[in-house]
Amino acid sequence: MIDFHTHTIWSDGDLIPAELVHRAFVIGYRAIALTDHVDASNIEHVVPGLVRAAVSLRGSYDITVLPGAELTYVPPALIPEMIQQARNLGARIVVVHGESPVEPVPRGTNAAAIKGGCDILAHPGLITEEDAAESAEKDVCLEISARKGHSLTNGHVAAMALKTGAKLILNTDTHSPSDLITRKTAEQILLGVGLDALAVANTFKNSEHLLYEYEKSLKESLKEGD
Numbered sequence: 001m002i003d004f005h006t007h008t009i010w011s012d013g014d015l016i017p018a019e020l021v022h023r024a025f026v027i028g029y030r031a032i033a034l035t036d037h038v039d040a041s042n043i044e045h046v047v048p049g050l051v052r053a054a055v056s057l058r059g060s061y062d063i064t065v066l067p068g069a070e071l072t073y074v075p076p077a078l079i080p081e082m083i084q085q086a087r088n089l090g091a092r093i094v095v096v097h098g099e100s101p102v103e104p105v106p107r108g109t110n111a112a113a114i115k116g117g118c119d120i121l122a123h124p125g126l127i128t129e130e131d132a133a134e135s136a137e138k139d140v141c142l143e144i145s146a147r148k149g150h151s152l153t154n155g156h157v158a159a160m161a162l163k164t165g166a167k168l169i170l171n172t173d174t175h176s177p178s179d180l181i182t183r184k185t186a187e188q189i190l191l192g193v194g195l196d197a198l199a200v201a202n203t204f205k206n207s208e209h210l211l212y213e214y215e216k217s218l219k220e221s222l223k224e225g226d
Helices: 017-026 043-057 076-088 109-116 129-138 150-164 183-192 197-223
Strands: 031-034 064-071 093-097 120-122 141-145 168-171
Touching: 017 031, 017 043, 031 043, 043 064, 043 076, 064 076, 064 197, 076 093, 076 109, 093 109, 109 120, 109 129, 120 168, 129 141, 129 150, 141 150, 141 197, 150 168, 150 183, 168 183, 168 197, 183 197
Parallel strands: 031 064, 064 093, 093 120, 120 141, 141 168
Antiparallel strands: none
């Protein structure tokens, strides 16, 4: 299992990073991103903290830990600039909290996140075909969510991705230990939204690609002494 959307006590999760990572390792995770909620009020505090956590856990278990961030309820006009700010602060995976069907996320968030080039647009709800097509052009992954509520429009997201060629990725949006899932459960979720075996395999490949790019950049930075 590779999971690029989780939360710790740095925002509204139940666990400190060390416990979340160890629990993920125990159930068989290969990689996990710590992507706590941020906006202008806390981004300069949270992202460096998650970077420190990821560095401290590096090599402790056979699991790759990526520091990240989830831009949440940020006014759409500010999203592209804040995506870059998160990267500058050390976030290796930048998620934007998309227009979920169960929350009053500002309209235009999906489009702004894609325009800004985030890595993952989380639970994008009833994403338009136009936005899905642009996500394909911008190489932004659309999330299939394992989280209750956000998952209500997974079928629509999958259909838009298949129609436009956008990349899909499956994440848990973990807040509590019980939210972590196995690879087998992830496969069942993807099959359940109507993907065939090839589309399921490609979804997992998209996670593999993000992990590969991170590990490549990490090796390069370690050679430079970071």
